[in-house]
Amino acid sequence: MTTQTPRTATLNRQTNETDIALSLSLDGEGKSTIQTGIGFFDHMLEALARHGGLDLEVRVKGDLHIDDHHTIEDVGITLGEAIYRALGDKRGIERFGFALVPLDEALCEAVVDISGRPFLAWNITFPREIIGTMATEMVEEFFRALCMAARITVHMNGRAGTNAHHIAESAFKAFARALRMALARDPRSAGRIPSTKGVL
Numbered sequence: 001m002t003t004q005t006p007r008t009a010t011l012n013r014q015t016n017e018t019d020i021a022l023s024l025s026l027d028g029e030g031k032s033t034i035q036t037g038i039g040f041f042d043h044m045l046e047a048l049a050r051h052g053g054l055d056l057e058v059r060v061k062g063d064l065h066i067d068d069h070h071t072i073e074d075v076g077i078t079l080g081e082a083i084y085r086a087l088g089d090k091r092g093i094e095r096f097g098f099a100l101v102p103l104d105e106a107l108c109e110a111v112v113d114i115s116g117r118p119f120l121a122w123n124i125t126f127p128r129e130i131i132g133t134m135a136t137e138m139v140e141e142f143f144r145a146l147c148m149a150a151r152i153t154v155h156m157n158g159r160a161g162t163n164a165h166h167i168a169e170s171a172f173k174a175f176a177r178a179l180r181m182a183l184a185r186d187p188r189s190a191g192r193i194p195s196t197k198g199v200l
Contacts, residue, residue: 076143
């Protein structure tokens with residue numbers, strides 16, 4: 001039986017605005033320990049870990065006396081970089097993933113390509129500006145930061161929804177499920193890189 005290399009990463013990212021310690025396993029059990037200082041954001045990252053099959057630990061000291069922007073964006077950057085590092089050369093992965101996830105009246109779609117080309121197409125709107133203490137505009141900023149740092153292509157679409165909490169949670173869960181599919185190892189790949197270019 002072939003032993004597969006663990007796909008993990010541990011990062012520490014310090015700026016004048018945030019101090020982030022993050023550890024990630026792509027082949028986890030959905031366990032998480034999240035402490036960002038932003039309650040709703042913690043809830044979303046926990047959902048991302050659980051439904052993405054990731055083991056994720058995030059601890060942040062951020063300048064929340066200013067607002068939530070730096071903390072959320074920098075977590076996106078750090079998590080994206082961790083995904084990129086943990087993936088290595090991307091041999092044997094499925095590469096593509098998609099999910100359509102409901103939460104009551106809300107319905108969001110995510111499509112992921114672990115392409116090596118960072119891009120976010122965003123078509124989700126929120127009916128209010130704040131959920132808890134988190135600005136709803138920061139949901140998009142988080143995903144953009146993650147996509148750029150992870151070097152992945154992601155399309156996110158809101159199909160339905162009137163409750164901002166439900167829309168955000170549906171989006172995070174859809175992304176988690178799509179990412180989980182894309183990260184999965186393809187038993188038929190014989191360890192090849194899933195691209196005619198031979199590199200991702």
